[in-house]
Amino acid sequence: MKIAVVAPSCSLNPKVAAAVQEIADKRGDCELVIHPQCFLKDGHFAGPDSARLAALREVLSDESVGAVWCARGGYGSNRVAPELSADLPPAARGKIVMGFSDAGFLLGGLYNAGVEVAWGPMLSDIVRTGGEAAIHRALDWIVRRDPASLETGIQEPAMAFNLTVLSAMLGTPLEPDFTGIDLLIEDVAEQLYRIDRAMFHVSSSENVRRVARIRLGRVAGIVPNDPEFAIDEVAIFEEWCARSGIPYGGRADIGHDVDNKVVPFPVRRS
Amino acid sequence: MKIAVVAPSCSLNPKVAAAVQEIADKRGDCELVIHPQCFLKDGHFAGPDSARLAALREVLSDESVGAVWCARGGYGSNRVAPELSADLPPAARGKIVMGFSDAGFLLGGLYNAGVEVAWGPMLSDIVRTGGEAAIHRALDWIVRRDPASLETGIQEPAMAFNLTVLSAMLGTPLEPDFTGIDLLIEDVAEQLYRIDRAMFHVSSSENVRRVARIRLGRVAGIVPNDPEFAIDEVAIFEEWCARSGIPYGGRADIGHDVDNKVVPFPVRRS
DSSP states (O other), X not given: OEEEEEOSXXXXXXXXXXXXXXXXXXXXSOEEEEOGGGGOOXXXXXXXXXXXXXXXXXXXXXXXXXXXXXXXXXXXXGGTHHHHHHTOOGGGGGSEEEEOGGGHHHHHHHHHTTOEEEEOOOGGGGGSTTHHHHHHHHHHHHHHOOGGGBOTTOOSSEEEEEHHHHHHHTTSXXXXXXXXXXXXXEEESOBXXXXXXXXXXXXXXXXXXXXXXXXXXXXXXXXXXSSOOSSOHHXXXXXXXXXXXOOEEEEOSOSSSTTOOBXXXXXXXX | OEEEEEOSSSOOOHHHHXXXXXXXXXXXXXXXXXXXXXGOXXXXXXXXXXXXXXXXXXXXXXXXXXXXXXXXXXXXXXXXXXXXXXXXOGGGGGSEEEEOGGGHHHHHHHHHTTOEEEEOOOGGGGGSTTHHHHHHHHHHHHHHOOGGGBOTTOOSSEEEEEHHHHHHHTTSTTOOOOTTOEEEEEEESXXXXXXXXXXXXXXXXXXXXXXXXXXXXXXXXXXXXXXXXXXXXXXXXXXXXXXXXXXXXXXXXXSSSTTOOBEEOOOOOO
């Protein structure tokens, strides 16, 4: 399977690209084609919006490409995802697109447009200790839908999002219909008061209130609060779920770490 | 005029309270009554939600109170504003409520419930260099609706919000109807990528797209981005306004500083 790598948010370190290329080459079950757009730099972004959009369109239009894999997160896929999803190349609907964190904006938009998408590790995860396992987990799902890559607690249909990304997606064209969805949420590098505020926002949404349940992934690298916030992320999720009548389904095995599992979204017939 | 001070978010330093009490006493045109709830501490908050809600209800129910002034921001008024606004004491509708920053959640909920609210300085502004001017500006508006306190560019009807608060308010019961509103937006202590993400979110809202125009207050204490974000807050606002068809009305004289002006919201007949 030919897997195209693009960077819808921030640019990819060439050493990271080389390390993952080597892993893919050794596997022998896929051809990893890292688009040169991944190495562009335009301030915060992997090239201007026009270049990121063009690279996404190019690989999604390519009949020889079986999957599109996001190089990394950061910030910026929301700047191109609405335009991409509103005018999608027909060939996109035969592919799977994988990413997480900021790439959730892209997953949301493509899901709404009827593309098969999955939350899962990205190339940048190779830099974590033991990161090779995350790369194989992603490729095992992309290439052969290996059930061992999956988050074990998911009840189909499921979706996964970063909390801060989910909060910023509500009310935009990227917001999926959450009716009956098992919604897995994680976050990274935020203060607990921000987690609390985002959960107030997310759990107030009438759309989110139609989920089957919310499950809490890992909240990594919490930035200290002064004064101490007093309750932890579990209590925050339990409280806002209780207040809004959303079933809280306990912990989920996703997060900004090497153990981050794959969560395939259902395919929406658009 | 009797002015009741409560703390819907974080607790007030007693020295700050004393300094502002002294200013008010010297003016002779108002009686400042600082509710003991302001000094409660419960982790991040000025007492538990129940205490903050009870203090707000108490002063809003008190026929002898002419105005309710928020002690300070921080985070937390969203945890009590929906319940307060859903079951408002009838006496609340004869008062004015002033605050800004996190208190914007409260302003939104009370506005929706038909209370007269205004964006304006809070007690905590006394600690800024020259902060006494901000305190007088707030009291001049509260006590005698002094036009000198007003943001000079506002076209009625106007509203003002912190960008991050506004973003977290969309889709909640605290979100006002923005149709025809001159919407002033400021922010503080965020990275530019967060400002950009929040403006993507806010400008995607169909409700926000019905504003008369958006005007940009000061964005203070921008946290450095690595890499540099490449465009500044003015370019961010101009771009998202252009993308979403919202007229951009230039700069506004509000922000987390001593020059922060008063922006009275229209009174909604609910």
